[in-house]
Amino acid sequence: MPEPLTPDALLALDRQHVWHPYAPMPGRADPLVVESAAGVRLRLAEPVEGVRELVDGMSSWWSAIHGYNHPVLNDAARGQLDRMSHVMFGGLTHEPAVRLATRLVEITPEPLRHVFLADSGSVSVEVAVKMCLQYWRSLGRPAKQRLLTWRGGYHGDTWQPMAVCDPDGGMHRLWSGVLPEQIFADAPPPGFDAEPDPAYEAHVRELVARHADELAAVIVEPVVQGAGGMRFHSPALLRMLREACDEHDVLLVFDEIATGFGRTGALFAAEHAGVSPDVMCLGKALTGGYLTMAATLCTPRVADGISRGELPVLAHGPTFMGNPLASAVAGASIDLLLSYDWRQEIKRIETGLRDGLAPAAELPGVREVRVLGAIGVVQLDHPLDDAGMAAARAAVREGVWLRPFRDMLYTMPPYITGDDDLARICAAVRAAAATAG
Numbered sequence: 001m002p003e004p005l006t007p008d009a010l011l012a013l014d015r016q017h018v019w020h021p022y023a024p025m026p027g028r029a030d031p032l033v034v035e036s037a038a039g040v041r042l043r044l045a046e047p048v049e050g051v052r053e054l055v056d057g058m059s060s061w062w063s064a065i066h067g068y069n070h071p072v073l074n075d076a077a078r079g080q081l082d083r084m085s086h087v088m089f090g091g092l093t094h095e096p097a098v099r100l101a102t103r104l105v106e107i108t109p110e111p112l113r114h115v116f117l118a119d120s121g122s123v124s125v126e127v128a129v130k131m132c133l134q135y136w137r138s139l140g141r142p143a144k145q146r147l148l149t150w151r152g153g154y155h156g157d158t159w160q161p162m163a164v165c166d167p168d169g170g171m172h173r174l175w176s177g178v179l180p181e182q183i184f185a186d187a188p189p190p191g192f193d194a195e196p197d198p199a200y201e202a203h204v205r206e207l208v209a210r211h212a213d214e215l216a217a218v219i220v221e222p223v224v225q226g227a228g229g230m231r232f233h234s235p236a237l238l239r240m241l242r243e244a245c246d247e248h249d250v251l252l253v254f255d256e257i258a259t260g261f262g263r264t265g266a267l268f269a270a271e272h273a274g275v276s277p278d279v280m281c282l283g284k285a286l287t288g289g290y291l292t293m294a295a296t297l298c299t300p301r302v303a304d305g306i307s308r309g310e311l312p313v314l315a316h317g318p319t320f321m322g323n324p325l326a327s328a329v330a331g332a333s334i335d336l337l338l339s340y341d342w343r344q345e346i347k348r349i350e351t352g353l354r355d356g357l358a359p360a361a362e363l364p365g366v367r368e369v370r371v372l373g374a375i376g377v378v379q380l381d382h383p384l385d386d387a388g389m390a391a392a393r394a395a396v397r398e399g400v401w402l403r404p405f406r407d408m409l410y411t412m413p414p415y416i417t418g419d420d421d422l423a424r425i426c427a428a429v430r431a432a433a434a435t436a437g
């Protein structure tokens with residue numbers, strides 16, 4: 001083992017050489033150096049603001065639902081590591097991937113039945129789009145190659161996903177004229193409990209009808225629009241989309257990469273609506289946040305359609321497809337989730353977030369506090385800009401890791417977060433909001 005780097009040396013090299021998400025090069029920010037993580041705690045290499053251990057309020061962007069260094073997931077990884085860490089998936093198969101795919105089919109809505117094991121959320125969306133376009137080509141309708149979504153969404157950073165991210169976000173401005181031009185409905189009316197809005201529904205139905213001949217699919221994040229703004233909408237809109245798609249022969253894709261595996265209080269957000277998509281994308285919490293893996297599921301209708309084409313195979317095959325380590329850990333993570341009353345835990349966290357974040361609504365500069373399942377958002381009435389860093393530091397002083405974003409402070413804690421730590425997270429969100437207001 002090489003000599004460990006001092007935190008200062010590590011940060012100097014990081015700044016020089018290492019890209020971070022949405023960051024310049026050479027780096028300008030001072031990321032905190034994490035030494036280890038266990039349970040809901042991140043241990044820093046040295047104290048920051050006098051604090052060495054932070055309660056994680058982010059689940060590493062929705063994924064570490066069981067916390068870090070979990071003995072069950074560690075055992076699954078170790079056990080698989082001793083057998084094989086990776087083999088190519090072309091021409092070979094193995095038990096961890098087959099078990100995982102079978103498990104995913106069992107727990108996702110009928111009639112999703114076929115599973116493509118991708119290597120990241122963005123790639124699973126690329127695969128979903130390819131499935132839909134290829135389906136229509138196979139059926140002799142190549143004009144059906146566009147996508148419809150609603151504003152405010154986020155589906156990943158590769159090409160097709162970027163084209164259906166919120167069109168007012170930076171990505172569209174940067175790539176205007178280069179990204180495929182997709183069709184955008186207005187953002188869904190806000191609120192999980194929002195009353196039906198007939199004018200909005202008519203607007204979406206009209207767009208689907210008008211573009212039916214060129215539409216391959218409608219793609220949305222069901223119930224929660226995540227990185228595009230952390231907005232919630234009524235599950236009834238998903239039923240409306242299903243009807244519109246069926247009426248006009250358009251496929252429906254649900255991107256459950258953020259919402260999947262219990263986060264909203266249902267195992268998959270589609271369940272709030274009792275609606276099943278033709279294609280579903282999963283990622284993030286699939287491996288309990290341990291390893292990079294995602295999945296695209298589709299129905300027999302989609303798979304059979306593709307099989308009837310001139311090229312009767314799904315034209316995609318990444319090197320690390322079906323990675324045995326990730327598959328084994330994903331299988332263990334799903335079993336772990338389903339082994340306890342996770343719904344009760346999400347309800348407990350929801351109540352804790354509601355109680356703990358409510359006082360933030362009284363702070364200057366706060367527009368709204370909203371909570372759904374294990375997701376809490378404090379929306380400001382102004383962008384954070386440079387105050388984002390100070391807000392994150394305010395949370396660190398409270399012993400909590402948060403990643404303020406645009407005009408929001410938000411948390412999506414691991415499901416194992418105890419009541420005391422949850423209260424601490426809420427106090428940190430309030431402190432960060434007070435700094436930013």
Ligand code: PMP
Nearest residue numbers: 120121122154155156226257258
């Ligand atoms: N879709 C949604 C809804 C997401 O939240 C994300 C990640 N934030 C992605 C797709 C992309 O996933 P990944 O970052 O693993 O590529």
